[in-house]
Every structure is written in C-alpha cells, then in structure tokens.
Amino acid sequence: MSVVGIDVGFQNCYIAVARSGGIETIANEYSDRCTPACVSLAPKNRMIGNAAKSQVITNYKNTVHGFKKFHGRAFDDPFVQAEKPKLPYGLHKLANGNTGIKVRYLDEDTVFTVEQITGMLLTKLKETSESALKKPVVDCVISVPSFFTDAERRSVFDATQIAGLNCLRLINDTTAVALAYGIYKQDLPTPEERPRNVVFVDMGHSSFQVSITAFNKGKLKVLSTAFDLYLGGRNFDEALVDYFCEEFKGKYKLNVRDNPRALLRLHQECEKLKKLMSANSSDLPLNIECFMNDIDVSSRMNRGQFEDMCAQYLMRVEMPLKVALEQSKLSRDDIYAVEVVGGATRIPAIKERIAKFFCKDISTTLNADEAVARGCALQCAILSPAFKVREFSITDVVPFPITLRWKSPTEDGLGECEVFSKNHAAPFSKVITFHKKEPFDLEAFYSPQDLPYPDHRIGYFSVQNVVPQQDGDSSKVKVKVRVNIHGIFSVSSASLIEKQKGEGEDMQIESEPVVQNENRAEDQTRMQVDQEGHSQGDQQIEENSSCSKECASGEKLDTAAGASKPKVKVKSIDLPILANNIRQLDRDVLNNFMEYERQMIIQDKLVKELNDAKNAVEEYVYDLRDKLSGIYEKYITEEESNRLTLMLEDTENWLYEDGEDQPKQVYEEKLDALKRLGQPIQDRHREYADRPRAFEELGKKLQIYMKFVDSYKQKDERYLHLSAEEMSTVEKCVNESMNWMNSKMNAQSKLALTQDPIVKVAEIIAKIQELDNVCNPVINRPKPTVEEASEADDQNNGAHNGPSAKQGAEGKGDAKGSQQTKPGSKEMEVD
Numbered sequence: 001m002s003v004v005g006i007d008v009g010f011q012n013c014y015i016a017v018a019r020s021g022g023i024e025t026i027a028n029e030y031s032d033r034c035t036p037a038c039v040s041l042a043p044k045n046r047m048i049g050n051a052a053k054s055q056v057i058t059n060y061k062n063t064v065h066g067f068k069k070f071h072g073r074a075f076d077d078p079f080v081q082a083e084k085p086k087l088p089y090g091l092h093k094l095a096n097g098n099t100g101i102k103v104r105y106l107d108e109d110t111v112f113t114v115e116q117i118t119g120m121l122l123t124k125l126k127e128t129s130e131s132a133l134k135k136p137v138v139d140c141v142i143s144v145p146s147f148f149t150d151a152e153r154r155s156v157f158d159a160t161q162i163a164g165l166n167c168l169r170l171i172n173d174t175t176a177v178a179l180a181y182g183i184y185k186q187d188l189p190t191p192e193e194r195p196r197n198v199v200f201v202d203m204g205h206s207s208f209q210v211s212i213t214a215f216n217k218g219k220l221k222v223l224s225t226a227f228d229l230y231l232g233g234r235n236f237d238e239a240l241v242d243y244f245c246e247e248f249k250g251k252y253k254l255n256v257r258d259n260p261r262a263l264l265r266l267h268q269e270c271e272k273l274k275k276l277m278s279a280n281s282s283d284l285p286l287n288i289e290c291f292m293n294d295i296d297v298s299s300r301m302n303r304g305q306f307e308d309m310c311a312q313y314l315m316r317v318e319m320p321l322k323v324a325l326e327q328s329k330l331s332r333d334d335i336y337a338v339e340v341v342g343g344a345t346r347i348p349a350i351k352e353r354i355a356k357f358f359c360k361d362i363s364t365t366l367n368a369d370e371a372v373a374r375g376c377a378l379q380c381a382i383l384s385p386a387f388k389v390r391e392f393s394i395t396d397v398v399p400f401p402i403t404l405r406w407k408s409p410t411e412d413g414l415g416e417c418e419v420f421s422k423n424h425a426a427p428f429s430k431v432i433t434f435h436k437k438e439p440f441d442l443e444a445f446y447s448p449q450d451l452p453y454p455d456h457r458i459g460y461f462s463v464q465n466v467v468p469q470q471d472g473d474s475s476k477v478k479v480k481v482r483v484n485i486h487g488i489f490s491v492s493s494a495s496l497i498e499k500q501k502g503e504g505e506d507m508q509i510e511s512e513p514v515v516q517n518e519n520r521a522e523d524q525t526r527m528q529v530d531q532e533g534h535s536q537g538d539q540q541i542e543e544n545s546s547c548s549k550e551c552a553s554g555e556k557l558d559t560a561a562g563a564s565k566p567k568v569k570v571k572s573i574d575l576p577i578l579a580n581n582i583r584q585l586d587r588d589v590l591n592n593f594m595e596y597e598r599q600m601i602i603q604d605k606l607v608k609e610l611n612d613a614k615n616a617v618e619e620y621v622y623d624l625r626d627k628l629s630g631i632y633e634k635y636i637t638e639e640e641s642n643r644l645t646l647m648l649e650d651t652e653n654w655l656y657e658d659g660e661d662q663p664k665q666v667y668e669e670k671l672d673a674l675k676r677l678g679q680p681i682q683d684r685h686r687e688y689a690d691r692p693r694a695f696e697e698l699g700k701k702l703q704i705y706m707k708f709v710d711s712y713k714q715k716d717e718r719y720l721h722l723s724a725e726e727m728s729t730v731e732k733c734v735n736e737s738m739n740w741m742n743s744k745m746n747a748q749s750k751l752a753l754t755q756d757p758i759v760k761v762a763e764i765i766a767k768i769q770e771l772d773n774v775c776n777p778v779i780n781r782p783k784p785t786v787e788e789a790s791e792a793d794d795q796n797n798g799a800h801n802g803p804s805a806k807q808g809a810e811g812k813g814d815a816k817g818s819q820q821t822k823p824g825s826k827e828m829e830v831d
Contacts, residue, residue, distance in 0.1 A: 002129065002130075002133050002136065002139065003017060003018035003139065003380045003381045003384050003386065004017050004129050004133075004137050004139070004141075004377065005017070005141050005373050005374065005375065005376025005377030005378070005379065006122070006125055006140055006141070006143070006373065006376060007142075007143045007173075007176075007373035007376060008037065008118070008121065008122070008125075008142060008143065008156075009037060009068070009204055009205060009372075010068045010069065010204060010205040010232070010234075011036070011037055011065075011066070011204070011206070011233075012035065012036055012205075013037050014035070014369060014370050014373035015033075015035070015125055015128060015132075016370065016374045016377035017132065017133060017377055018377050018384075018387055019133070023180075023381075025367075025370045026128065026129065026132040027132070028049060028050065029128070029131070033370070034369065036049055036050060036065070037065060037066075037067075037068065037121055038052040038053045038063065038121075039052050039063070039064045039065075039067075039120050039121055040052035040056075040059055040064070041062045041063075042105070043104075044106070044603075045603060045607035045608075046120060046600060048123070048124035049121075049124050056264055057261050057264050060088040060260055061088060061089055061090070062089065062104050063088070063089065064101055064103065064117055067114055068118070070083075070091075070114045071114050071148070071152045071155040071156055072148075072153075072154065072155040073098070073099050074098060074099065074455060074583070075092075075093035075094065075097060075099045076093075080099050088260045088264060089101060089102070089103060092111045094111070098113065101114065106603075113585075114159075115155055115158045116162060118155075118156065119159045119162030119163045119593065120163075122142075122160060122162075122165060123163045123164070123597065126164070126165060139166050139168055139384060140165050140167055140168065140380060141168050141169045141170075141176075141376040141377070141380040141383070142156065142167055142171070143170075143172070143173050143176050143373070143376050144171070144172065145207055145227070146172035146209050146227060146399055147209070147227040147229055148399075149400070149458075150458045150459070150487075150488055150489050150582075151455075153170055153487055154581060155583070155585075161590060163597065168380060169379055169380075169383060170485075170488075171379055171396075172396060173372050174200045174211035174222075175211070175213075175220075175222060175394060176371075176372045176374075176375025176376050177200050177339070177341050177366065178200055178213040178222070179220065179394060180378060181200070182215045182392070183378055183390060183392050188215050188216060188217045188218075190217050191219070195215055195216050195221070196214070196215045197212060197215075197335055198212070198335070198338075198339060199211075199321075199325075199335055199338045199339070199358065200212075200341070201340045201341070201342075201354055201362075202340075202341050202342040202345075202372075203232060203342040203343075203344040203350065204342040204343060205233045205343065205344070206230075206233075206234050207227065207228070207229055207230070207232050208227060208228040208231040208232060208316075208317070209225070209227045210320045210321055211224065212225075212324050218391050218392055218393065219393040219394070220393075222396050222423075223328040223329075223330070223397075223423070224324045224325075224327035225324065225397055225399055225423065226321070227399075228316055229452055233271075233274070233342075233344035236313060236344070237270050237271050237274060239313070240301070240306070240309075241263070241266055241270050243309060244256075244270065244286065245263075247299055248291075248297055248299075251299075252295055252297055254292050254297070256292065259292050262291055262292040265288060273301060274347075277303045278346045278347050278348060280303070281302065281304075282302060283300050283301070283302045284300065284301055284302065285298060286300065303348070307349045314349050314353060318357050321354065321357045322357070327422070332358055332359055332360070335358055335360065337360075337363050338358050338362045339362075339363045339364075340363070340364060340368070341367075341368045343368065343369060345368060346368065395426075396425075396427070396487070397422075397425060397426055398421070398423065398426050398428075398487070399423075400422060400447065401418055401420065401421050401447040401450055402418070402419055402420040402444060402445075402447075402483070403416055403419065403444070403447055404416060404419050404443070404481065405443040405444075406440055406443070407441065419432070422450060426487060427482070427483055427484050427485045428482070429492070430481050432479045432481060433477070433478050433479075434476075435476055435477070436466050437466070437468040437475065438466055438467075439462065439464050439466045442460070442461045442462075442463065442479070443459075443461075444458040444460075444481075444491070445457050446458065457582045459489075460580045461491040461577055461579050462577065462578040462579075463491075463494045463575055463577055464576040464578060465496070467496075469498070475498070476496070477494060477496055477575070478572075479491060479493075480493045480494070493577070494574070494575040494577055495572045495573060495575060496572070496573045496575055497571070497572055498570065498571040498572075498573060499570060606664075609664055610667070613671070614655070614659075614667050616671055617651065617655065617659075617667050617671050617674070618652075620675070621648050621652050621655075624648060625648050628641060628645060628681075632681050632682070634753050635681050635685050635754060636754060637754045640681075640754075643677070644677050647673075680756060683756075684753065684754075684755075684757065687757045687761055688753065690761045691759070691764070694764035694768075695764060698741055698764055698767060698771075699741070701768055702734060702738055702741070705771065705775045706734055708730070708779050709731045712727050718783070721781070721783045721784060722781065726778045730774065730778050730779075733770075733771060733774040734771070734775070737767060737771050747759070
C-alpha cells in the first residue's frame with residue numbers, strides 16, 4: 001500500500017512518500033521535486049506541471065495557474081472580480097453561481113470548474129507518485145490553508161475524488177508542518193509536564209498563516225491560528241511589476257499592460273529578481289531581450305529600494321503574529337521557538353519583523369518548501385494500516401466560529417447558538433437536544449464579524465419525520481453536529497427520543513438546545529479512522545454544558561437537565577436529514593466529472609502514443625543519416641546509400657508537410673519502411689563488431705574440451721571413471737564444432753563488409769551452448785568415492801551370505817541411533 005502526502009500550493013506542488021523507513025520527497029519526470037500548479041489546455045490534449053508552465057507565455061489564454069484561490073468562491077465574490085482583470089485566461093459564471101474557468105480544449109470553447117482543474121493537477125501528481133513508487137497510488141493526505149472554509153474544503157475534497165484519490169485527511173498547512181517538526185523530537189516534555197510551545201509561520205505565494213502549537217510527547221495541540229488571506233510572495237512580485245511597468249512606460253514608451261505576453265514575461269523576471277535580492281544586497285540588473293515591439297529593456301534594483309517599495313506589505317506581517325499570540329493566551333516568554341517555512345519567508349525584511357516581534361531568533365530547521373508535504377506523508381502513514389508509526393495524536397482547531405440557527409417560538413421567531421467557537425478543538429462532535437413537534441430546519445453559518453469572506457453560509461439541514469409524542473407533547477430530538485477530520489462541518493445524525501407509556505409526564509422542558517461535548521479531542525490518546533474517514537477517539541467524555549452564553553434567543557434554559565430524575569426507558573429512532581451545503585457539487589455532477597477526467601486521461605495517452613510514434617520516425621531519420629556517413633559507411637554500397645539517403649530526405653520533408661498530423665498507424669508504417677532498408681546495415685555493423693568475440697569464446701571452449709579429451713587418452717587418473725562411449729561422444733562433438741567454426745570463418749572472410757554475413761553471432765552462441773550441453777555433464781561428473789564402492793560390495797555380499805554379527809549389531813545401533821539422540825547432542829530443525 002502506498003503512503004503519499006501532497007502539498008497543493010497556490011504556485012507549486014510537492015509530493016512526499018513514506019518508504020525505506022523514512023519520508024522522501026520525490027521528483028517528477030524532469031528530475032524536479034517542485035511541480036508547478038499549472039494546467040495548459042491544447043487542441044488535442046492537456047499539459048500539466050512543468051510542461052504546462054512552458055506554455056504560460058505561448059498559450060497564455062488556455063494555460064491556467066493560480067486557480068487554487070477560486071475553490072468554493074462565488075463568481076460574484078469581490079475577490080474573484082478583483083482578480084479577473086489580472087488573469088490571462090477567462091473566468092465564467094457557472095449555473096450554480098460558482099467560478100468557472102473558460103478555455104479552448106479540443107478546438108472547442110469549454111468551461112471547467114475549479115474542482116476539475118485541480119483534479120487534473122492531482123491526476124498528474126498521482127502519476128508522478130506511481131512512477132516513483134512503481135505501484136498504484138490511491139490513499140493520500142492533502143494540505144489546505146488553515147483559513148479554508150467549509151465550501152473551500154469540500155471543493156478540494158471533490159477534486160481528489162475526480163482524480164481517483166482516496167483522501168484520508170485534508171490537513172491544515174501549519175498543522176502538517178507542526179507534525180513534521182514534532183514527530184522526530186525525542187526530547188519533548190511528558191504529558192504531565194508543561195508543554196513546549198512553538199510558533200509556525202508559513203508565508204507562501206498567496207497567503208500568510210501563523211499557528212501556535214503545544215507539544216508533549218506523542219501529541220500536538222494547536223492552540224491558535226491567525227492569517228492574512230491576501231498577503232504572500234505574489235504581492236512583492238506585483239510591486240516590482242508595477243514599478244517596472246511605470247519605468248518602461250517613461251523610458252521606452254512601452255505600455256506593458258496592453259500586451260499580456262510581455263506582462264507575463266515581466267512577472268517571471270520580477271520573481272527571479274526578488275529571489276536574487278533575498279540573497280544579495282547590491283544593485284542587481286533586470287534585462288529582457290525583445291521584450292515588446294522588438295525592444296530590449298533593462299533596469300536595476302537593490303534590496304533597500306525593494307523594501308521601501310513594499311513597506312505597505314511588510315507592515316501587515318505583525319498583525320497575524322499578534323492575533324495568534326493573544327488567542328493562545330501565551331506570552332512571548334512562553335514561546336520555545338519560531339519556525340518559518342514557505343518561499344516568501346526567505347525575504348530578509350520579513351524574517352527581521354518576525355524575529356523582532358517575538359524577540360527571538362527564528363529557526364529554519366525545516367525545509368521551507370517541502371515541510372508541508374512531509375507532514376502530509378507522515379499523517380498518511382499514521383492513518384494507514386500498512387505502516388507502523390510512533391503514536392502521535394493531533395488536535396487541530398476550527399478557524400472560524402460556527403453558529404446554528406433555527407425557527408423558534410420567540411418574539412423574533414429565530415433561535416441561534418454558537419456551537420463551535422474560534423480555535424475550538426477539532427475533530428469534534430456535539431449533541432444538541434431540541435423539543436419539536438414537527439420537522440425543522442437548521443442553518444449553519446460562520447459568525448460574520450470573524451469571517452473575511454462575503455458569504456457566511458455553510459449549509460441548510462432539514463431534520464425529517466419529527467412527530468409529537470402520543471400525549472401531544474413535543475418530542476425530544478437529539479442532533480449531532482460535527483467538525484470532522486477534514487475540518488468540514490456537518491449535521492451527522494439526528495434521533496427522536498420516544499417516551500414510553502406512563503413515563504416522563506412530569507418533564508416540562510422548553511425547546512432550548514442543551515449542548516453536550518462528545519469525543520473531546522484534547523483527551524484523545526490515539527487516532528483512528530472509521531469508514532467515512534472521520535476521526536474517532538478511543539475515549540469519549542460527555543459533559544453537560546450550558547448554552548446560555550452562546551444562545552442568542554431569549555428562551556428559557558433547561559433547568560431540569562441537571563436535576564435528578566428517575567431512570568426511564570426511552571426508544572431512540574434515527575431520523576433522516578436532508579443536507580444542502582453551499583456550493584456543493586451534486587453526486588451526479590461529480591460522477592460525470594470523474595468519467596470526463598478518465599476520458600481526458602485516455603485522450604492524453606493516445607496523443608502521447610501518437611507523438612512518440614512521430615518522434616520515433618524523426619529520430620530514426622536523423623540517427624541513420626548521421627551514421628550513414630559515419631560508422632555505417634563501409635557496410636553499405638554506394639547504390640544502397642544513395643537510395644536510402646533519398647528516402648530519408650523524402651521522409652523528413654513529409655514529416656514537416658503532409659506528415660505533420662497523421663494517425664499513429666501511418667507513422668508506424670513509415671518507420672517499418674525505413675527499417676527494412678536500414679536494419680540490414682545496422683545488423684552488418686553489429687555482427688562485424690560482435691562476431692570476433694563470439695568466435696573467440698567458441699575457440700576457448702574448444703581448447704578446454706580438446707585438452708580434456710587428450711588427458712583422458714593419456715590415462716589421466718582424474719578421468720578413469722568415465723566410459724569410452726561418453727568420451728567418444730565428446731570427441732565427436734568437439735571435432736564437429738571445430739570443423740563448423742573453421743568453415744564459417746573461412747566463408748565469412750571471403751565476403752565483403754557490404755554483404756550480409758554467412759554466420760550470425762546468435763548462431764555462434766547457439767553452437768557454444770550445444771557444445772556445453774554435450775561436454776559439461778561428462779567433464780564435470782564427480783569420481784565415485786571409496787565408501788560408495790565398499791557399501792555396494794557389502795550389499796552384494798549380504799544378499800548371498802546374510803549380515804555378519806558385527807554388521808547386525810551395527811545395523812541395530814544405527815537404527816536405534818536414528819530414533820533417539822545421543823546424550824549431549826543438539827537437534828536442529830530446518831524449515
């Protein structure tokens with residue numbers, strides 16, 4: 001079973017696998033461990049990863065990058081609308097309001113969902129993993145930003161299904177980094193001791209995340225998270241792009257923003273310049289040849305100018321650090337270390353601000369690029385039954401407060417309750433008790449004041465088949481809500497508690513929910529995964545907690561909840577729940593996407609085979625043409641050479657004209673026609689090179705066997721046990737082989753190099769094998785030992801005269817010895 005962790009970043013992806021007793025980051029077909037998060041659609045196929053990145057400028061309208069930020073986002077979202085003018089490809093509003101991506105694929109205008117594009121990328125990463133592991137890959141753990149909402153997480157999860165992956169967990173980026181950091185630490189405090197608090201700062205291409213994690217031996221607990229959704233390396237790239245656009249406009253009279261290709265090239269160069277400035281404080285040049293309108297452009301920049309230009313972004317670094325520290329209720333003195341990961345943390349000014357805020361030197365013990373993927377692979381290994389990993393439990397947090405709302409008989413007609421507060425432990429389940437006479441609806445949403453998104457809705461859940469009690473009273477309905485291992489909220493179950501006859505008439509309970517904590521994550525000692533991929537703890541602790549502070553409705557509390565009541569028998573009936581999650585793909589639509597992805601994979605494979613067949617013809621033409629005037633020159637007549645050269649020229653011209661777009665079979669037929677003329681020449685060269693070595697080997701064998709025959713004829717005592725008939729056979733075979741070799745060598749020597757050989761290397765090897773088959777069994781037959789001969793004589797004598805007394809005694813002793821072991825001896829059993 002494979003264990004794979006995938007870090008799907010905004011700009012780049014990394015894959016880590018568990019094998020050979022450790023975690024290893026694997027390389028793609030370009031020997032690069034970094035795969036660009038890029039998908040390019042073409043008239044015949046798709047290119048993904050490195051191949052797609054090479055198409056960013058030439059096929060910019062159909063090359064999709066930076067699409068991760070559109071997961072779970074509505075097309076009318078202000079962020080999407082702000083991004084739209086910056087993108088070289090088109091966005092499209094889907095029927096369900098989601099953001100679609102419009103490109104031209106197979107010569108048709110096609111709109112793909114973000115889930116489909118991410119599914120394509122995951123398909124490529126899956127193929128890379130399978131190529132490295134040499135076995136199928138299904139189970140995986142995939143990272144998501146800690147600030148991803150329910151809709152965004154469900155969108156990524158759907159993408160994994162489109163790619164044919166079984167995602168065991170969607171893990172937060174900073175949590176994966178924390179796992180990669182903590183699982184190898186041997187000096188963590190015991191569970192009874194004060195935990196070690198570590199800050200993890202991750203600034204990547206498009207976002208900034210901070211988490212503070214408490215470590216004890218065998219477990220980690222995330223205390224708080226904070227983030228800036230729109231601060232990352234790309235902000236610094238855009239600042240450089242804006243500066244050079246203005247400079248080139250004044251210096252060269254070029255309006256760069258009117259030319260998408262020039263703008264993309266400038267983005268690439270500015271990103272390189274930013275990386276160079278992180279390592280050098282001196283003036284650095286920016287030179288782009290034939291940038292626009294055949295004009296070469298050049299400029300200079302140093303780190304000081306760059307930091308002044310990006311001051312507005314550098315000022316935003318401290319706020320998430322401050323928020324995370326405040327929410328964790330720790331002081332700076334409680335922080336053991338500050339670990340930084342992510343490409344943008346290499347900018348010196350960002351490092352300085354982080355170190356200054358915590359009054360502590362920052363640590364870079366983790367690989368800034370690969371730490372997330374390594375943490376994902378470790379989590380996958382923990383969840384996989386195929387690997388034995390040190391026990392390590394993970395308690396994550398809910399990024400935003402989650403509130404439930406329902407219809408209530410209060411003045412405003414609505415009741416609501418915050419079921420999960422910010423930084424609440426996750427995965428986690430809670431049971432809420434309602435008193436209802438009819439089916440009712442629940443609305444789940446994020447608290448507006450804490451969510452940096454315009455759409456706060458999570459979903460609507462309808463609890464069905466609720467009926468009043470037989471006496472007409474309200475029925476008690478227990479609803480279980482859950483944030484699962486992926487960080488996705490759901491109303492997982494509902495049950496109606498039916499009172500038995502004659503019981504519970506004195507219970508007067510208002511329709512106020514009583515919240516019960518179930519499966520407290522902080523008390524878990526070990527993690528398991530059930531069939532649905534949800535985390536369950538071995539220990540389940542329930543405690544009654546009042547909902548008075550959390551409930552916005554003015555209803556009375558369940559005062560009887562804590563009072564002692566006589567034990568009553570109740571009957572629990574499971575109730576169906578209809579869920580309507582915001583921007584959730586329907587199951588039928590998801591199945592169609594999965595089928596379409598399979599079709600695209602087949603199409604890509606067919607195009608690859610077609611290109612391979614075409615490339616094979618082209619490669620053969622160039623290779624054979626070079627060798628005809630080189631190593632093959634003396635093995636071909638002038639007439640054959642002229643005819644073959646003409647055929648190669650015709651084939652080359654055909655490839656770039658009529659043969660530019662032909663079926664695979666046509667290319668295969670062309671290659672076969674060329675090989676019919678070229679293969680005999682290649683065979684002559686190969687036979688000429690290998691034939692002397694083969695004849696030499698045969699000659700050595702003949703000398704060995706001839707010496708053997710001579711030794712036998714001279715009565716060598718080593719071979720006296722061999723019969724004359726056997727030696728006659730050996731001698732005959734040696735003589736025949738000798739004659740065969742001499743005749744073939746003589747005949748071959750009379751032929752010109754341009755003629756096909758009389759004898760082939762394969763025939764010589766077969767003759768050697770034939771010689772060995774006849775001679776080896778005889779020459780290697782061992783000489784019979786004296787004991788064997790005497791034993792044979794004893795058996796013959798015994799048949800006529802019977803065993804002697806001594807032999808009989810020995811026989812009895814032997815028989816007895818075979819049944820019991822002599823004292824002091826050891827028995828050995830061999831499987």
